[in-house]
Amino acid sequence: MLWACILLPQLAMDGVQRHRANPDEPLVLLNGSPQRRVLQAVNPAARALGLKPGQSLTAAQALTRGFATAEYDCAAIERWQQFLAAWAYGFSAQVSLHYPRCLLLEVQSSLGLFGPWPRFEARLRAELSALAFQHRIAVAPNPAAARVLVNVGDGLMASDGQALMQMLAPLPVDRLGLSPAATTAFNRMGLRQLRQLLALPRDSLAKRFPAEVLRHLDTLSGQRPLALDFFVPADVFDTRIELNFEVESHQALLFPLRRLTADLAAYLACRDSGVQRFTLHLEHRAGADTQIPVGLLSAERDPGMLFELTRGRLEHQQLPAPVLAVRLEARELPVFTPQHQQLFDERPQQNQPWEQLRERLRARLGDDALHGLGARADHRPERAWINDSTSPLLLPCGPRPGWLLSEPQPLREASLRILSGPERIESGWWDGEDVRRDYYVVQTRAGQRGWAYRPVGSDGPLLLHGWFA
Template structure:
């Protein structure tokens, strides 16, 4: 088909006889043969494929490499041709020219929604997701404005991609009117869909933690959304630190700790709570002048809340509330 397409315009082949007739009339230099084979056949006075087909195959096999007969058999359909599978490009790059200069974010949302939908369709066709992409806003006579969206995990839902880009776009001050927008994505890792139970009773508008996290980062900025990681420190006030959400943190090996640690301990305000566990003695910090000597307990208040409380070692004073358990 490729050989005939290079030699004819609008040719239709309906059966094998017509195929053989059209191929036989082709010059040898139009068959896709190697230059060495075409020159060797020309020296024998052969100019067209029909002349080669009239020769005995055994004689051709003796005089020429096996490549010649194999190529002819593939042209005539007698031998299968192994074609390479089409591989879609590994990057997405789509540009939309606007009909007029745009000076507001609101007017950019329509082309942005279309670009997001096209990106989602492209990713679905490749069974991949996107983890980083850039929206280019083109101006006349100056460098493009760029909105870069980085995700902590691969995503390919059109609505989510649109919302994340929209959140960051609204934070950008346009330096000049925009005459074209372009969406570029180069990091396209494999996509693992979020698993949901068959009889999931949560509403369809339920937003998973990963999607909520990305929306918050898009709206508030990357540094506004932080996680917590444990620190090798016995004193509860110093046993944690914030960290960026883009790094996975392994939990530290420690005792039972509350999910909410108060900024400053305060009196419990309840005389006789039910003690569930403890005491756990924590003594540390003598080397820096901020040493503590406390006995910690897990207690349950009259209202059913579970609290982490302590009393200074050797003291008969009140219990101090330091944290709450979920």
């Protein structure tokens, strides 16, 4: 087995920064008690101003005032770890968060699908960069060794046990992930490299040091397996972005919305499911959230399409109050079946399939604006159609017009010519909408052909009910 370890050196900072529009703005993350705020992490722009992690906030403010602050939020870091594990789950069935701020994934079994390791690695890096997370990647035959290699450098790879030992042997002892007490003890004894440790007799190591030292060394060399808790993806998608200020316009909501829908798409891809119904919550300072339900006709997971649709719904929504946070919640995740596509497309410019177009139209015009046409087995004209394309079940009948008027109109014209008829339609006594009519095909003086009726037993004017178009 080959294990890749992806170290996320700036997870907290990346997690905060991806919600900010301008990544070049100096930003620090604060931690500690309200009396003594300490800088926990700084971004490169803030570092250029002379700010360092570990500084107190007062000291930093004495240096400069031109930086933004945010809370160092452990819960958020945990959420991001879960999110990234879900992303990595798309590449490997064995993903573990055993080490903090690290993703471990078994890659040997994925190589067949994602190509040789250099190509696979390039893809991982490209996707992580697109998600805006700093990362370092190393590969080793066992997870503990991969964790140690990623500490040392980026892009290291040991394909088998022998190569691994060659790479590990010159490493300094304090880089091995041993407990600080053991590291200090080794250093004081003049043992500076792993190679020197391995040269020592095992029984004396066991005698003179705690048991975990030998256990750790065995895990590194792969002689002892490491028990890992594997990641199990969540059943629902529920992500929230808190905005830094009160947003009153739709435009300003689009940036977090794009992030949310992209995250949703990433999540759906790794679960191999689609989404058919999800809700966008807009949280306000007071009062209930504004909820924007988004429904689709079939399960989808294309990020661009999800964004376009949600945007269409959002733009129709009146904001009752400024928005403080946006939350996207998707509970029903049906199976995604990709559409069949023709190998040789007749129309080369077909850039948007009908399903996408349909959702786009529905999002802007409303759910009811777009419908199909189907026939119903009923002789009454006003009941012979249905707003849904069902398989046609047509009764044999006389001539029927192409257009049906929704409301019959009286035909007050002296020179009507009756072309054929009458055809009696008598039906509906069972449901209270009894119809007894004699229908005629008529021609007006202007040459229009219409379909008109007169209720049986009345001698009023003919009522026009359709046009033979």
